[in-house]
Amino acid sequence: MGLFSRQKPKPPPANNLETFHSFVDKGSTVRGRFITEVSLRVDGTIEGDIEAASARDASLGHQACVAISETGTVIGDIHAYRVLVAGKVEGHIYATELVVLNAGSVVKGDVTYGQIKLEQPINHIGMLISRGNGVEAINL
Numbered sequence: 391m392g393l394f395s396r397q398k399p400k401p402p403p404a405n406n407l408e409t410f411h412s413f414v415d416k417g418s419t420v421r422g423r424f425i426t427e428v429s430l431r432v433d434g435t436i437e438g439d440i441e442a443a444s445a446r447d448a449s450l451g452h453q454a455c456v457a458i459s460e461t462g463t464v465i466g467d468i469h470a471y472r473v474l475v476a477g478k479v480e481g482h483i484y485a486t487e488l489v490v491l492n493a494g495s496v497v498k499g500d501v502t503y504g505q506i507k508l509e510q511p512i513n514h515i516g517m518l519i520s521r522g523n524g525v526e527a528i529n530l
């Protein structure tokens with residue numbers, strides 16, 4: 391099952407309410423900026439920033455999620471409406487609505503979020519920055 395496969399794998403354990411239309415399969419590596427208007431599941435590796443439709447596009451009905459499974463790695467920043475991490479992220483996360491860091495996840499970078507769910511144990515090096523109470527996220 392590759393990047394353009396029509397089969398849908400099981401969603402990451404953090405949230406089975408998401409529907410994914412774009413995939414990077416285990417064993418695959420994508421290098422460069424990844425821009426999508428639909429939810430993305432990463433089972434392989436992305437070396438570059440990910441920009442998914444976010445709250446700025448919510449008025450158009452776009453609320454894309456980026457999910458990194460246990461086998462997934464992202465080396466770059468992630469901008470999305472919702473971000474679910476069970477694997478590894480080396481970069482900053484900017485989520486308009488929700489960030490979920492599953493047990494065993496590794497995040498090396500700042501996390502900016504509307505809401506956050508942490509399942510212990512996680513390995514996080516960086517700041518947790520809430521968008522709540524009038525705090526505006528940077529670079530969204």
